[in-house]
Amino acid sequence: MAPRLPALETFPPLRAWQRKAMVEYLRRRTEDFTAVATPGAGKTTFALRIAAELLNDGTVEAVTVVAPTEHLKTQWAQAAARVGIQLDAAFRNADLHSAADFHGAVVTYAQVGMAPQVHRRRTMTRRTLIILDEIHHAGDSRTWGDGVKAAFEPAVRRLMLTGTPFRSDDNPIPFVAYERGGDGLLRSRADSVYGYSDALRDGVVRPVLFLAYSGETRWRTNAGEELAARLGEPMTQDLVAQAWRTALDPAGDWMPQVLRAADARLTVLRNAGMPDAGGLVIASDQQAARFYAKLIEQVTGEKAAVVLSDDQGASARIATFAASEQRWLVAVRMVSEGVDIPRLAVGVYATSASTPLYFAQAIGRFVRARRPGETASVFLPSVPHLLGLASEMEAERDHVLGKAKDADGFDDDLLERAQRDDQASGELEKRFAALSATAELDQVIFDGASFGTAAQAGTPEEEEYLGLPGLLTADQVAMLLSKRQAEQLAAQRRKSAQRAPEPAAEAPAPPMSAAQRRVALRRQLNALVAARHHRTGQPHGKIHAELRRICGGPPSAQATIEQLEERIATVQTL
Numbered sequence: 001m002a003p004r005l006p007a008l009e010t011f012p013p014l015r016a017w018q019r020k021a022m023v024e025y026l027r028r029r030t031e032d033f034t035a036v037a038t039p040g041a042g043k044t045t046f047a048l049r050i051a052a053e054l055l056n057d058g059t060v061e062a063v064t065v066v067a068p069t070e071h072l073k074t075q076w077a078q079a080a081a082r083v084g085i086q087l088d089a090a091f092r093n094a095d096l097h098s099a100a101d102f103h104g105a106v107v108t109y110a111q112v113g114m115a116p117q118v119h120r121r122r123t124m125t126r127r128t129l130i131i132l133d134e135i136h137h138a139g140d141s142r143t144w145g146d147g148v149k150a151a152f153e154p155a156v157r158r159l160m161l162t163g164t165p166f167r168s169d170d171n172p173i174p175f176v177a178y179e180r181g182g183d184g185l186l187r188s189r190a191d192s193v194y195g196y197s198d199a200l201r202d203g204v205v206r207p208v209l210f211l212a213y214s215g216e217t218r219w220r221t222n223a224g225e226e227l228a229a230r231l232g233e234p235m236t237q238d239l240v241a242q243a244w245r246t247a248l249d250p251a252g253d254w255m256p257q258v259l260r261a262a263d264a265r266l267t268v269l270r271n272a273g274m275p276d277a278g279g280l281v282i283a284s285d286q287q288a289a290r291f292y293a294k295l296i297e298q299v300t301g302e303k304a305a306v307v308l309s310d311d312q313g314a315s316a317r318i319a320t321f322a323a324s325e326q327r328w329l330v331a332v333r334m335v336s337e338g339v340d341i342p343r344l345a346v347g348v349y350a351t352s353a354s355t356p357l358y359f360a361q362a363i364g365r366f367v368r369a370r371r372p373g374e375t376a377s378v379f380l381p382s383v384p385h386l387l388g389l390a391s392e393m394e395a396e397r398d399h400v401l402g403k404a405k406d407a408d409g410f411d412d413d414l415l416e417r418a419q420r421d422d423q424a425s426g427e428l429e430k431r432f433a434a435l436s437a438t439a440e441l442d443q444v445i446f447d448g449a450s451f452g453t454a455a456q457a458g459t460p461e462e463e464e465y466l467g468l469p470g471l472l473t474a475d476q477v478a479m480l481l482s483k484r485q486a487e488q489l490a491a492q493r494r495k496s497a498q499r500a501p502e503p504a505a506e507a508p509a510p511p512m513s514a515a516q517r518r519v520a521l522r523r524q525l526n527a528l529v530a531a532r533h534h535r536t537g538q539p540h541g542k543i544h545a546e547l548r549r550i551c552g553g554p555p556s557a558q559a560t561i562e563q564l565e566e567r568i569a570t571v572q573t574l
Contacts, residue, residue: 003101006052006084011045015204018046021192025050025159028191032175034135034160037194039364040205040342043161044079047131050159051085054129055103060156061126063087063104064119066112066148067133071315071339073106076133093118097125104128109137112151113144119151127156135160136357138174149174163364196367196393197541200474205367206345206376207446207474210390211265211465212557213258214382214442214454217246218435226435232382232442233515240383242432247381248284248350249434250291257439257457258348259292260299262379265466266327266346272470274374278321279346281330282362284353292350293330304328342368345470349380359389373471382442384558390445391544391555441465443522443557444481447474448541449529450522450557451481452488461488478533478540482526489523514561521564522556528571547571 014022017037025033037043047065054060065076065087077089080103088098091105093115098105105122112119123130130152132138138148152158158175172178178186199205214232219242221227229235229243231254247254262279269277281296283289286308296304305321307314307329321329322341329344347366353359366376380386441455441462455461464484472480529543544556550570553563 003086003103004084005056006103008049008052008056010083011049011052014045014049015042016202017192017194017198018042018049021046021194022049022053024192026053031156032158032160032177033192034162034176034188034190035192035194036162036190037192038196038199038205038367039163039361040368041163041194041199042204043133043163044076047133047159047161048080048083048085051080051103051129051131052083054157055085059127060129062098062122062128063131064123064128064152064155065104065106065131065133066109067106068109068137069339070108071318072133073108074315075340076106097122109144109148113147116147116151120154123152124154129157129159130155132158132160132175135162135173135176145172145174163360199367203372204369206369206374207472207477208363208367208393209375209377209468209477210387210445211261211377211379212382212387212390212442212445213247213254213261213379213439213457215247215254215438215440217243217252217254217437219243219246220433220435222432230515231437232384232387234384244352244381244383245432246434247437247439248288248352249437250288250295252434252437254437254439255292255350256295256299258350258379259295261439261441261457261462261466262346262348262377263296263300263327264463265377265379268467269345269375269377269470273371274343274345274470276325276343277345277470278326278341278343279328279348280341280344280365281328281348282351283330283332284351286332288350289330289332293328296328296330300327302327304330307331339365340368341365342370344368345374345376347376347378349378349386354383354385354389356389359386363393373473375468375470375472375477387443387445387450387557388555391448391450391557393448445557446481447478447539448544448555449478449481449526451485451526454519455488461491464488474539485523485526517561518564521561521568525556525564525568525571528568532571532574543571546574 021035035043035046037046051063055063063085067073067076073089077087080087086102088102088105091098091107093111096118107119122128132148138145160175173188177189179189180186196205200207212232214230216228216230218226218228227239227242229239231243231247235243246252249255259281266277266279281292283292289306289308293304293306305317305326305328307317318339318341322343344366347362349362363378366378380390439457441452441457444451444465452465455465464487468477468480529540532538532543533540547567547570548555551563551566553559556564556567559567
């Protein structure tokens with residue numbers, strides 16, 4: 001018996017971007033349509049409304065959704081059932097066809113890659129709409145990409161969805177349109193784009209505070225040499241990788257101190273209007289995840305939920321956590337993109353992954369807004385590359401083919417080697433030994449700007465930032481951060497004046513180190529940007545972006561002394 005057609009009146013009201021994209025889709029009536037929307041914006045609702053429209057007007061008879069993970073298959077099927085579209089989430093390649101009482105099925109990219117001919121036959125049997133969720137996954141391997149193309153070429157319609165359209169490789173994404181730019185490179189072209197900055201302006205997503213922690217790290221190399229470095233200071237990529245690994249070592253002091261700070265922030269959010277706020281620790285591997293879960297229990301007195309992989313029990317554990325008021329969830333690498341846990345509001349980025357794609361996916365877990373004024377807080381190591389990604393949260397990127405690798409970016413393979421857990425032999429284990437690491441709040445990044453001066457973990461100065469109210473608009477966040485920074489600097493000046501003896505004669509100020517100069521210049525630049533914001537009403541991030549356009553160079557969190565000085569001179573002339 002064929003299932004009933006979905007009733008359009010059962011759908012929730014569409015957001016402005018969803019209505020606009022739907023009108024554009026129905027106007028074009030083309031085979032392929034790509035919609036890019038920031039995580040949390042409502043891509044699933046948009047796609048299901050398109051599916052309902054096409055089922056009702058007879059354009060299609062069936063719907064196939066392709067998702068990245070097993071958990072998302074269940075999530076898609078449940079969301080579709082709520083609006084009257086019945087999708088089989090248990091479909092296996094061996095089944096060949098869906099049961100007659102379903103409108104279609106939900107499968108994974110891996111399923112399609114393993115047996116594209118099965119899905120091609122299903123697609124040819126009935127006029128079918130294919131919804132490719134997080135379509136960039138079709139470029140993960142040639143097998144997946146070729147499988148998707150072979151399976152779904154006969155489809156009547158294909159709707160591609162993604163929140164992160166860029167990739168770090170040159171594998172073209174099937175059914176996505178590419179256009180050649182003035183530089184000769186091919187760039188992906190979307191038919192509808194709704195970015196993070198748009199969603200933030202509309203109140204659809206939360207503003208994100210990034211709390212970057214530095215600290216002293218010490219480790220022993222395979223040659224027996226002991227090295228020390230301050231996390232966040234300029235150094236070679238190899239040293240950054242080793243310092244980063246040392247900081248994330250569960251046996252050191254950095255992770256317990258950062259987890260304690262993150263839990264304190266979670267408590268503030270819970271007391272300030274988000275009583276069910278939850279936290280997520282993103283770990284690099286299963287061993288680290290288990291250690292972090294133990295640390296959380298020691299810090300909070302409560303057990304953390306642990307999701308180690310996308311196995312059969314993962315969906316149930318994620319669903320249980322999402323529906324509970326449990327404080328913390330620990331996942332290996334990340335809870336996959338698209339997983340909807342709206343109460344996640346605090347994150348600890350304790351993983352080695354550093355590509356823009358992965359970072360955006362991870363941060364997307366925390367931005368889903370439920371009510372006006374909610375904010376998200378993400379704690380991360382003070383690594384220049386990560387700071388740059390945090391500063392560019394609002395940047396819109398396309399997938400570019402043929403582009404040379406960015407020499408200034410961080411080499412994920414190098415970091416992966418540094419993070420690898422070698423257990424094959426005792427000799428391999430001697431290659432690297434983390435000795436100690438301490439945590440210190442280095443800076444707070446918001447709206448592309450950097451705030452604050454160094455504050456030791458557990459001090460009142462750190463608490464000033466951890467205690468920021470949980471329900472604030474983006475403008476209120478920027479204003480409070482500026483105020484906190486000004487108060488912090490004033491307190492430091494008072495302490496210095498009290499400690500300093502009355503000089504017999506004017507003594508020259510001691511020369512500042514490069515790190516001190518960068519901090520001072522960053523503060524001066526932020527103050528000038530804030531002054532311009534109050535004069536013109538322009539957001540802080542847009543002013544910083546304009547300065548970068550004029551002067552060149554990376555975000556202020558990564559900028560050199562010379563670049564900061566040039567931007568200070570420039571903003572004074574604007």
